[in-house]
Amino acid sequence: xxxxxxxxxxxxxxxxxxxxxxxxxxxxxxxxxxxxxxxxxxxxxxxxxxxxxxxxxxxxxxxxxxxxxxxxxxxxxxxxxxxxxxxxxxxx
Numbered sequence: 001x002x003x004x005x006x007x008x009x010x011x012x013x014x015x016x017x018x019x020x021x022x023x024x025x026x027x028x029x030x031x032x033x034x035x036x037x038x039x040x041x042x043x044x045x046x047x048x049x050x051x052x053x054x055x056x057x058x059x060x061x062x063x064x065x066x067x068x069x070x071x072x073x074x075x076x077x078x079x080x081x082x083x084x085x086x087x088x089x090x091x092x
Contacts, residue, residue, distance in 0.1 A: 024086045031082060032075045039074055043067075 043051045054064040 020086055024082060028079050028082050031078045035074050035078050036071060039071060 040051050043049075052059040052063045052067045054068050056064075
């Protein structure tokens with residue numbers, strides 16, 4: 001590799017990393033949406049019913065809270081995985 005190519009390689013890598021950091025929130029949104037869809041489909045497949053709507057006062061507090069915790073925890077895990085993957089690329 002020539003000196004010129006060696007000098008420009010870190011800049012290219014830094015540019016790709018910057019683009020990934022900008023795209024990460026969009027990736028989180030898409031992945032969270034997909035995981036929420038999967039969670040909803042899984043709930044429906046197991047119970048034969050639609051997931052509870054936490055805003056519906058006819059849904060018991062316990063069921064609404066359980067569903068809210070499950071969806072929030074799933075979203076948090078998806079976000080953590082994606083942001084850790086992006087920050088791990090800093091070490092490369």
